[in-house]
Amino acid sequence: MPEILEILMxxxxxxxxxxxxxxxxxxxxxxxxxxxxxxxxxxxxxxGIASKFVNPAFDxxxxxxxxxxxxxxxxxxxxxxxxxxxxxxxxKLAAKTEG
Numbered sequence: 001m002p003e004i005l006e007i008l009m010x011x012x013x014x015x016x017x018x019x020x021x022x023x024x025x026x027x028x029x030x031x032x033x034x035x036x037x038x039x040x041x042x043x044x045x046x047x048g049i050a051s052k053f054v055n056p057a058f059d060x061x062x063x064x065x066x067x068x069x070x071x072x073x074x075x076x077x078x079x080x081x082x083x084x085x086x087x088x089x090x091x092k093l094a095a096k097t098e099g
Contacts (some may be wrong), residue, residue: 002052003066006066007065010066010069010070010073010074011069011087012071013073014069014076017073017076018076018080019085020076021076021079023085024087025083027087028090029088029090029091030088030091031051031089031091033084037052038077038081038084039081041077042074042078043096045070045073045074046074047056047073048070049067049070049074052070
């Protein structure tokens with residue numbers, strides 16, 4: 001049961017991150033985004049992944065799907081960091097052309 005609840009949490013976050021990445025792509029601005037926040041989320045996912053590998057009770061062969069969702073979410077948040085960097089660059093270009 002704990003694994004099911006954990007997967008449910010990861011799926012809920014998993015649906016949110018692609019939408020956030022798309023929104024960042026369309027917005028073409030980094031305004032309203034926080035790089036430290038995104039890096040904190042990435043750190044949390046890395047800690048969650050690490051907890052599975054250091055837990056001797058974790059049976060990788062039987063419960064690999066939990067790690068799959070952790071890695072999927074980690075990739076999505078990482079893509080949002082890439083969008084942040086891109087949008088930050090676009091913000092600087094826009095400021096340069098205005099000024």
